[in-house]
Amino acid sequence: MTKQASGVQSVTIGNLESAFAGESMAHIKYRYFAKLAREAGAEDVAQAFEATAEQEVMHAFGHLDLLYPKSRLTPANMLGIAIEGETYEYTEMYPKFRHLAVAEGNHAAAAEYDEQIAESKEHAENFKRMLDIAAKRFAALAKVEQRHAKHYQSVLNALNAAM
Secondary structure (H helix, E strand, O other): OOEOOOOOEOHHHHHHHHHHHHHHHHHHHHHHHHHHHHHOOOHHHHHHHHHHHHHHHHHHHHHHHHHOOHHHOOHHHHHHHHHHHHHHHHHHHHHHHHHHHHHHOOHHHHHHHHHHHHHHHHHHHHHHHHHHHHHHHHHHHHHHHHHHHHHHHHHHHHHHHHO
16 A cells, blocks of 8 residues: 555555556456457357456556556656566565465466566566666766757857857
8 A cells, every 4th residue: 555645554545556456357357268268169258358358458547547647657757666566576476476386385386476586577677777778868868958058058158249
């Protein structure tokens, strides 16, 4: 749950996060069901699941609009949020899940978690690389803008001196 400025936990934000998780899960589940229905030859059922899955995405986006207001997001913020999420997955979430799966003797789940750990780490590294590239681009642009500003100032100074 996210804390409000006062430091108190926001029940509404926690509920929005839960609702987002539920809508996201429904979307993926219905996509999966559509795939299986299509394989079973039930095209009408597959299409019904796909149509509902699209509605679930729109519901999830509505929750995200409230959780991550567009006016507060920049590419750098979004990359930071993604890095944080992927890092949590490969450092805490999946290792804990893996440990519990091994303790229960569920080796298929442990193997799945191993794959997810590796992929989440790769995703975090890719996002970090993108963030580093963006930071270098912005730094280079700032230098160019400074040069332009100095040039314009010197032209202005020359014009003012000639008057």
